[in-house]
Amino acid sequence: xxxxxxxxxxxxxxxxxxxxxxxxxxxxxxxxxxxxxxxxxxxxxxxxxxxxxxxxxxxxxxxxxxxxxxxxxxxxxxxxxxxxxxxxxxxxxxxxxxxxxxxxxxxxxxxxxxxxxxxxxxxxxxxxxxxxxxxxxxxxxxxxxxxxxxxxxxxxxxxxxxxxxxxxxxxxxxxxxxxxxxxxxxxxxxxxxxxxxxxxxxxxxxxxxxxxxxxxxxxxxxxxxxxxxxxxxxxxxxxxxxxxxxxxxxxxxxxxxxxxxxxxxxxxxxxxxxxxxxxxxxxxxxxxxxxxxxxxxxxx
Amino acid sequence: xxxxxxxxxxxxxxxxxxxxxxxxxxxxxxxxxxxxxxxxxxxxxxxxxxxxxxxxxxxxxxxxxxxxxxxxxxxxxxxxxxxxxxxxxxxxxxxxxxxxxxxxxxxxxxxxxxxxxxxxxxxxxxxxxxxxxxxxxxxxxxxxxxxxxxxxxxxxxxxxxxxxxxxxxxxxxxxxxxxxxxxxxxxxxxxxxxxxxxxxxxxxxxxxxxxxxxxxxxxxxxxxxxxxxxxxxxxxxxxxxxxxxxxxxxxxxxxxxxxxxxxxxxxxxxxxxxxxxxxxxxxxxxxxxxxxxxxxxxxxxxxxxxxxxxxxxxxxxxxxxxxxxxxxxxxxxxxxxxxxxxxxxxxxxxxxxxxxxxxxxxxxxxxxxxxxxxxxxxxxxxxxxxxxxxxxxxxxxxxxxxxxxxxxxxxxxxxxxxxxxxxxxxxxxxxxxxxxxxxxxxxxxxxxxxxxxxxx
Numbered sequence: 001x002x003x004x005x006x007x008x009x010x011x012x013x014x015x016x017x018x019x020x021x022x023x024x025x026x027x028x029x030x031x032x033x034x035x036x037x038x039x040x041x042x043x044x045x046x047x048x049x050x051x052x053x054x055x056x057x058x059x060x061x062x063x064x065x066x067x068x069x070x071x072x073x074x075x076x077x078x079x080x081x082x083x084x085x086x087x088x089x090x091x092x093x094x095x096x097x098x099x100x101x102x103x104x105x106x107x108x109x110x111x112x113x114x115x116x117x118x119x120x121x122x123x124x125x126x127x128x129x130x131x132x133x134x135x136x137x138x139x140x141x142x143x144x145x146x147x148x149x150x151x152x153x154x155x156x157x158x159x160x161x162x163x164x165x166x167x168x169x170x171x172x173x174x175x176x177x178x179x180x181x182x183x184x185x186x187x188x189x190x191x192x193x194x195x196x197x198x199x200x201x202x203x204x205x206x207x208x209x210x211x212x213x214x215x216x217x218x219x220x221x222x223x224x225x226x227x228x229x230x231x232x233x234x235x236x237x238x239x240x241x242x243x244x245x246x247x248x249x250x251x252x253x254x255x256x257x258x259x260x261x262x263x264x265x266x267x268x269x270x271x272x273x274x275x276x277x278x279x280x281x282x283x284x285x286x287x288x289x290x291x292x293x294x295x296x297x298x299x300x
Numbered sequence: 301x302x303x304x305x306x307x308x309x310x311x312x313x314x315x316x317x318x319x320x321x322x323x324x325x326x327x328x329x330x331x332x333x334x335x336x337x338x339x340x341x342x343x344x345x346x347x348x349x350x351x352x353x354x355x356x357x358x359x360x361x362x363x364x365x366x367x368x369x370x371x372x373x374x375x376x377x378x379x380x381x382x383x384x385x386x387x388x389x390x391x392x393x394x395x396x397x398x399x400x401x402x403x404x405x406x407x408x409x410x411x412x413x414x415x416x417x418x419x420x421x422x423x424x425x426x427x428x429x430x431x432x433x434x435x436x437x438x439x440x441x442x443x444x445x446x447x448x449x450x451x452x453x454x455x456x457x458x459x460x461x462x463x464x465x466x467x468x469x470x471x472x473x474x475x476x477x478x479x480x481x482x483x484x485x486x487x488x489x490x491x492x493x494x495x496x497x498x499x500x501x502x503x504x505x506x507x508x509x510x511x512x513x514x515x516x517x518x519x520x521x522x523x524x525x526x527x528x529x530x531x532x533x534x535x536x537x538x539x540x541x542x543x544x545x546x547x548x549x550x551x552x553x554x555x556x557x558x559x560x561x562x563x564x565x566x567x568x569x570x571x572x573x574x575x576x577x578x579x580x581x582x583x584x585x586x587x588x589x590x591x592x593x594x595x596x597x598x599x600x601x602x603x604x605x606x607x608x609x610x611x612x613x614x615x616x617x618x619x620x621x622x623x624x625x626x627x628x629x630x631x632x633x634x635x636x637x638x639x640x641x642x643x644x645x646x647x648x649x650x651x652x653x654x655x656x657x658x659x660x661x662x663x664x665x666x667x668x669x670x671x672x673x674x675x676x677x678x679x680x681x682x683x684x685x686x687x688x689x690x691x692x693x694x695x696x697x698x699x700x701x702x703x704x705x706x707x708x709x710x711x712x713x714x715x716x717x718x719x720x721x722x723x724x725x726x727x728x729x730x731x732x733x734x735x736x737x738x739x740x741x742x743x744x745x746x747x748x749x750x751x752x753x754x755x756x
Contacts, residue, residue, distance in 0.1 A: 039734065041693065042387070043411040047734055056695055127556030128568060149559030151708060235501055238558035239705040254384045256502060262523045262700075263404045263691035264383070270693075 036273035042266040053273035063274060065240055066248040067281065069155070073230075073244050074223035076159035081166045081219060086212075088167065089174035090200065103175070107168040114165060118232035121161045125149055125233070149234055154242045158230050165229065166222070170215050177211030178204065209296040220289055224282045245278045340372040341632045345621075346389075347375070347400035348382030351582045352654040354589070363639045371632045373398075383408075390414055390626065397627035398636060401445050401619045403436055407688060409622065410439045416625040417442040421634045429661055430641070435688035436618030446641055449655025450617035450685075450754070452677050453513040454599035456583055457576045458569065461488050461595075470576070470600035473607040474514070474543040477576075481552035484575030495552040495575040498544070499562040503700035510578040511540045511703070512614070513602050516686065519610030519747050524699055524724065525689035530741040532692075532724035534699060534717045539605050545707045558708070567591050578602055580616075581677035585653050588671050599676025611747035612684030615754060617658045663754070684750030690737045692727035699724070 036053055040046035057063055088106055092099045109117060124131045125148040133145035148157045181204065189199055205212075227247035230236060235256060236243035252271035255264035347356065360375045376396065378385050383405060389395040390412070401409055409415050419442055430446040432438045437445040457470050465487035471477040481495030488494065498506040512522035520536030521527060547553050554560070554574055566583070568574050570591040587593040601613065621637045623630060639645065643662065650657045653671030656679060657663045668678065697705070699720050706716055731737035 041735065043408070043413070044735060060696065062697055122559075126559060126564070128554060128560070128564070128573070145555065147556055147558070150556065151558065154559070234559055237501060237503070237704075239503075239701060239708055254387075256380075256504075262504060262508060263407060265408075265691055265693040267693050 032272040032275050034272075035269050036276050038269040038272075040269040042268050046269065049269070053270050054277075056270060057273060057277055060274075062240060062243070063245075063248060063277075066236075066243045066245050069240075069242060070224055070244040070246075072155060073159055073162070073226070073242070074220065076155070077162045077166065077223045077226075078216070078219055080159065080163040081170055082216060084163070085167045085170035085215075086174050088171045089178055090204065092171070093175060093178045103172070106171055109165045109167075110169040110172075112165075114228040115232050117165055118161060118229040121157075121164075121229070122149075122233055125157050125161075149238075151238045151241050154234050154238060158233055158242050161229050161233065162223070162226060166219070170219060173211065173215045173218075174208070177208045177215075180211075181207045213293050213296040216293065217286065217289060221282060221286055224285065245281070249274050249278055340370050341629050343371055343373045343398065343627075343629060343633050343636055344396040345373055345375050345398040345400075345636065346378060346382070346386065346396040348378050348380075348402075349400060350377060350379075351585045351590075352649070353377045355649070355652060355654055359640065359645055363636060367635065367639070369632065369635060371629075371635060373636050386414065387412075393626070395624050395626040397624050397629060397633040399622045399624055401622040403616045403618060403688075406437070406445060406619050406622065407435060407439075407691070410444060413625055415444045416623045416627065416630060417444055418446075418623055418634065418637075419443050421631075421638070426641075430659060433618040433685065436685070445619035445622040447618045447658040448620035448641070448646055449649060450615045450658040450679070452581045452615055452656065452679055452683050453509060453578065453602065453613055454581070454677055455576055455578050455602045456569070456597060456599050456673075458484075458493075458572060458574065459596040459598055460572060461493055461575045464488065465575075471603045472601075473603050474539055474605055476607075477603045478543050478546045478550070478552075481547045481575065482550050485550075485552040488573075488575065491572075493573050493575065494554040496547050497554040497560065497565050497568065497574045497577045498557055499560050499565045500557045500704055501559050501561045503704040504698070505562060507700045507703060509580060510602075511537060511544070513578060514540050514604065516611050516747070517602055517609055517613050517682065518605040521689060521747075522614060522686065523689055524720070527687060527689070527742050527745040527747075530739040532721055532728060534720045534724075536605075537699075537703065538713055538717060541703045541706060541713060545710075548707055563590075569597070570594060581656055581674070582654075584669070584671040584673040584677065587673060588653065593672075597673060599673055601680070601682065609682050609748065612686070612749075612751035613682050614686050615658070615679060615683040616685075617655075618685065658754070679754040680751075682751045683754055684747075684752070686747075686750060690728060690731060690739045692724060692731050692737070694720075694723040694727040696723055 035046065037048060037050060038046040039049045039052070092103055092106075096102070122130075127133055127145055127147045127149060130145075130148065132148065133142075136142045137145055146153065148154070185203055185207070186199055189203055194202070225246050227244050227250060230242050230244060230247055231250070234242045236247045236251070249271060252267045252274060255266060345360065347353075349356070356377075357375055360373050364372050382400075386395070386399065386409075395414070399409065399414065401415070406415075422443060426446070427443075430437075432443060433447070437443060437447060455470055461484050462468075462470075465480075465483045467480055467483055471480045477496075484493070484495035498510055500506045508522075515536050516522040518536065518540075524532050524534040524537065526533045548557075554565075554568065560568075562579070565574065565577060566586055569577060570587060570593045572595040583599070587597070604610070621640055623633055623637065627633050646657060646659060646662045647666045649655060650662065650666040651669055653669035653674050656669070656674075656677065657666055668674065702716050702720055705711075706713055728737070728739060732739055
């Protein structure tokens with residue numbers, strides 16, 4: 001009886017989130033699962049086309065270009081974000097004056113809306129009257145400004161903006177991990193003559209392993225799925241140079257027409273198939289990472 | 301134990317509360333009037349138009365204050381996410397009662413079942429007053445909206461920069477467009493001004509207001525569809541895209557157009573940094589209210605491929621407000637629509653410069669809009685309403701992206717066009733076979749004959 005009560009009590013807690021997961025998570029996925037085998041444009045009847053959407057994906061160079069762009073974007077973002085977040089966390093974990101304020105400042109981008117952040121960065125980077133170009137021209141570093149959102153530098157710009165938005169968040173997670181490392185380990189190592197760098201290499205990094213594994217995992221998934229700031233900054237352009245997987249997918253469901261452009265046709269069926277393949281790619285990469293990084297979880 | 305009971309109850313209340321969120325919050329009391337907020341019938345009107353937002357807000361307030369039926373209209377001015385928000389609203393049973401439909405959205409709204417026919421509300425007088433336009437406000441013999449204003453497309457140019465460069469007239473051929481852009485850049489570059497600009501952050505929006513109208517004036521369908529053969533054929537775009545590429549290669553295009561949106565483009569034009577661009581008749585209102593122009597500017601017909609007009613410049617419109625199929629207060633919603641379609645509102649709409657009337661009885665009496673620059677946008681003998689082309693979803697890159705890619709990277713334009721024709725026609729064949737899309741050849745179709753119906 002007591003056990004039943006206990007179970008009921010537990011289930012009552014699980015129920016709200018289980019309900020939300022079912023309605024907002026499982027149902028849309030089931031919906032997409034069905035439509036990926038159909039040709040459906042959002043109106044009329046959906047037509048069963050079997051695996052036609054998947055064979056179209058195989059030939060869809062725009063999609064595969066977006067996959068490559070996603071890897072470049074995610075890779076670039078991680079390469080900047082993770083080391084920088086770790087460095088900031090390590091520095092701010094020490095008895096630095098004003099560290100609370102600095103932590104707040106570095107964390108601030110996390111609480112700012114991605115779209116708002118991207119609009120602000122647009123005013124900095126746009127080439128015709130952006131603040132950055134005006135600064136470069138006035139300081140004599142360049143004559144005509146740099147086309148930061150043009151074909152050559154657009155990817156670099158969107159990576160920098162994404163890294164700026166993410167570094168504070170991961171810094172905070174690393175800080176939490178660092179604070180769990182007992183101080184006496186450092187003290188013991190000092191007595192043995194270990195310097196700061198050696199402590200970082202042989203104590204901090206290994207003991208931060210499980211946290212680091214999780215943080216990198218989160219960072220990989222977030223980076224592979226990210227598209228919001230790109231949408232605002234370049235809409236995936238110029239000519240697909242910054243089109244990432246999930247932005248390509250978004251446009252299939254909600255074409256970006258603008259003004260009196262052509263009549264836009266939504267592709268729910270094909271979009272669902274692309275969503276499945278994209279999720280599969282993210283899943284596979286996460287699994288590979290999880291397998292490859294399993295040693296990070298072994299602290300002993 | 302007590303704590304557990306409280307916690308359990310709280311979580312149940314939370315769960316029930318969340319479930320209840322999905323239901324209707326406003327209960328109807330049967331006579332179309334809501335029970336709360338002082339027996340007012342609440343109507344929501346959603347629009348994506350921003351150029352006339354203040355005017356529409358004013359008229360909505362006027363209607364709310366003056367109507368004696370206890371109707372209260374709530375206006376929601378949406379941004380670029382209008383279509384997406386509308387889609388979601390119909391999924392969540394939170395759809396508006398009155399919807400702003402446009403010439404490129406009404407067909408989809410109709411097919412999705414968002415709209416209710418308005419025939420039952422139309423008197424014979426209204427039916428005659430507002431012309432029926434197939435596929436633009438009339439579907440399968442039923443009316444779904446009425447016209448208010450139409451939009452013309454023109455070349456907008458900076459008269460100050462033209463004078464500085466010694467150019468007397470706006471270009472009339474593509475070659476002149478290229479040459480003029482070059483001259484304007486030579487004259488203005490020292491001050492950061494360039495000859496030409498397009499809002500390529502969204503190539504569809506950029507070409508939809510430039511290449512499209514040049515093609516239409518030159519006798520080709522503005523979106524690559526040939527009404528004579530009922531097939532897609534983009535070959536008419538070859539000289540147009542080549543001319544744009546030439547302008548870019550010459551360095552006569554504003555730097556950074558790749559990420560330029562239409563509003564930043566307008567802001568730059570208002571500052572005198574752009575010599576020419578092409579756009580809609582909403583521009584004069586923009587330079588009056590949104591970005592007050594610091595320069596003297598005007599609008600002229602867009603150039604054609606070789607200087608001869610073989611078609612008509614699209615006069616876009618034919619619809620304005622539409623009734624939602626999901627509205628629970630259709631009569632009240634129609635009363636609001638009736639007010640908005642009243643002579644006073646429509647006349648004010650034109651005279652204040654928000655758009656050029658497409659309603660003959662209003663055009664006959666309304667004064668020329670009191671807005672600088674509108675003269676160039678008024679309909680002339682070459683403006684006409686094009687029929688609606690069958691929209692398709694081709695596999696691979698869309699025409700606008702393919703053309704813009706060519707402008708940036710070069711390549712074989714003929715091969716690009718052949719590929720577009722192949723993919724668009726394959727999509728058309730599939731749409732005809734599977735989606736009930738109709739595409740009938742019209743051998744006698746004459747694009748030049750479309751003009752002259754709104755002005756001689």
